[in-house]
Amino acid sequence: RQPLRSVSVAPPHSVSDCLRHGNSSDARAVRAVCLLMGGAAASSALGYLSSCSPTSPLVTRAPEIAQGSGAFSDLPTGGSFHTCSQDFSKTYGPVITVYLGWQRIVVLVGYDTVKEALVDQADDFTGRAPLPFLYKATRGFGIGISNGDRWRQLRRFSLTTLRDFGMGRKGMEEWIQEESKHLRAHIRKFKGKPFDPTILLSRTVSNIVCCLVFGQRFSYEDKQFLNLLSVISNIVRFNSSPMGMMYNIFPWAMEQLPGQHHTVFARIEEIRDFIRIKIQEHRETLDPSSPRDFIDCFLFRAHQEKDNPSTEFHYDNLFATVMNLFIAGTETTSSTIRYALSVLIKHKNIQEKMQKEIDTVIGRERCPSMEERKSLPFSDAVIHEVQRFLDMVPFSLPHYALEDISFRGYTIPKGTSIIPMLHSVLKDEKQWADPHSFDPQHFLDQNGNFKKNPAFLPFSAGKRACVGESLARMELFIFLVALLQDFTFSCPGGPDSINLIPEYSSFANLPRCYNIIATPR
Numbered sequence: 001r002q003p004l005r006s007v008s009v010a011p012p013h014s015v016s017d018c019l020r021h022g023n024s025s026d027a028r029a030v031r032a033v034c035l036l037m038g039g040a041a042a043s044s045a046l047g048y049l050s051s052c053s054p055t056s057p058l059v060t061r062a063p064e065i066a067q068g069s070g071a072f073s074d075l076p077t078g079g080s081f082h083t084c085s086q087d088f089s090k091t092y093g094p095v096i097t098v099y100l101g102w103q104r105i106v107v108l109v110g111y112d113t114v115k116e117a118l119v120d121q122a123d124d125f126t127g128r129a130p131l132p133f134l135y136k137a138t139r140g141f142g143i144g145i146s147n148g149d150r151w152r153q154l155r156r157f158s159l160t161t162l163r164d165f166g167m168g169r170k171g172m173e174e175w176i177q178e179e180s181k182h183l184r185a186h187i188r189k190f191k192g193k194p195f196d197p198t199i200l201l202s203r204t205v206s207n208i209v210c211c212l213v214f215g216q217r218f219s220y221e222d223k224q225f226l227n228l229l230s231v232i233s234n235i236v237r238f239n240s241s242p243m244g245m246m247y248n249i250f251p252w253a254m255e256q257l258p259g260q261h262h263t264v265f266a267r268i269e270e271i272r273d274f275i276r277i278k279i280q281e282h283r284e285t286l287d288p289s290s291p292r293d294f295i296d297c298f299l300f301r302a303h304q305e306k307d308n309p310s311t312e313f314h315y316d317n318l319f320a321t322v323m324n325l326f327i328a329g330t331e332t333t334s335s336t337i338r339y340a341l342s343v344l345i346k347h348k349n350i351q352e353k354m355q356k357e358i359d360t361v362i363g364r365e366r367c368p369s370m371e372e373r374k375s376l377p378f379s380d381a382v383i384h385e386v387q388r389f390l391d392m393v394p395f396s397l398p399h400y401a402l403e404d405i406s407f408r409g410y411t412i413p414k415g416t417s418i419i420p421m422l423h424s425v426l427k428d429e430k431q432w433a434d435p436h437s438f439d440p441q442h443f444l445d446q447n448g449n450f451k452k453n454p455a456f457l458p459f460s461a462g463k464r465a466c467v468g469e470s471l472a473r474m475e476l477f478i479f480l481v482a483l484l485q486d487f488t489f490s491c492p493g494g495p496d497s498i499n500l501i502p503e504y505s506s507f508a509n510l511p512r513c514y515n516i517i518a519t520p521r
């Protein structure tokens, strides 16, 4: 493979100036650098870097987990796009321009930079890039991909409606507690025999979003539900694979080539059919005086605005937003719970310490509630550290310059995709004592009290931050604590067989699948 050619440039007035300037020293604290990539190098930046020559100056190895040591040592990061960006920033500064194919992308590295962009200059950075896969899947509609007034209306409506149905509040807590009983009852059926929890956890987590959006939960045996979950899993896996990344860079070319993407798009039709039927059922049984769920509220709003020709409350936006919530609300949270179980199996002492704390504060009978989180600082710290260490969505969803943006003395031209590198925030050496090690102490003070860290941004920050954050955090806490009340987790190969390095590491860091053993306590 060709190594990336990097050009260090004079402090540019515009990032695109980088292309025109020659070498020069840069006295500013912030420097922009253009990394001009050839075709092969572009693919390197998409996750192939690990296969480049280790002597390449652009491939820097992060410290490795000592396999089998049982110690919390470091995570090998190979050379994926997000880890390389962090390495580049050491040389070029925290604002970097990369060219993937012909796409100009500005990468923001480190907590200070990401926070300054997404929070302090929130209005400038709310745009969403037209990510080809997401765009095609939703045809440009829905909260996830849209911009401007459409996005503002859908975002406001989604947040208010999800809150009205209890997101982040007591009502939702009860649903999650109820679902955790189904989960535990199902796990008991394995009678201590090994099983792969992947699909089971997806069913559990997805049922919460289904209650919110469709007004119903599905039985764990429901074949159609299972099929939809496998489609969702395929979508996320595809987007995290090199092929998926290639699709997002060269969509036109990829459309002409055979490959997995055609199968994935064909299977998305199954989700579409399901949502279509659900919306139709809701239409036929709608009672505006008592909306049952998100779809009812949207239909009611669409009815209210039916004489407004420019309304955003129409079928296409309902359809795509339901799809966004259904997909985003399933894989992210269930994979995080699965990863937490792997961490606890690998590090038995942490599992025991959590169980002890839970036994003391809640006991084994009562369902955990969010109120009790304050009294469980160690468990809370472990859950936070799981999210930080997994780094589920390492470069967030790409943002976009809808207009020229002035940032730290540079102009980011209109039409530039912007990656707020969450990975570099969650592993920022200035913010975390030992960022590449799993250590719950990152969230504990000397007295063992829970300690917040502003760089804990797995859900991103600012106006475009995850709409499901409070729901996801509630699910992580209640499901994990309830599981540890009832079971001790281990695996057939023993703790050393667990590899905490994600199986896929690009768009999403997807943890590896293991058979686990849940021994009733």
Ligand code: HEM
Binding pocket: 128, 143, 144, 145, 155, 209, 324, 325, 328, 329, 330, 332, 333, 336, 392, 393, 396, 397, 398, 458, 459, 460, 461, 463, 464, 465, 466, 467, 468, 469, 471, 472
């Ligand atoms: C551990 C779980 C989760 C993680 C780590 C996560 C992370 C993220 C991240 C990083 C973004 C992009 C933010 C940005 O553009 O700056 C995002 C967006 C989004 N998430 Fe989540 N998420 C999780 C769970 C959920 C859940 C449970 C839901 C639904 C109920 C959800 C719905 C969404 C939606 C709709 C967006 C797009 C928001 C917009 O474009 O305005 N997420 N999430």
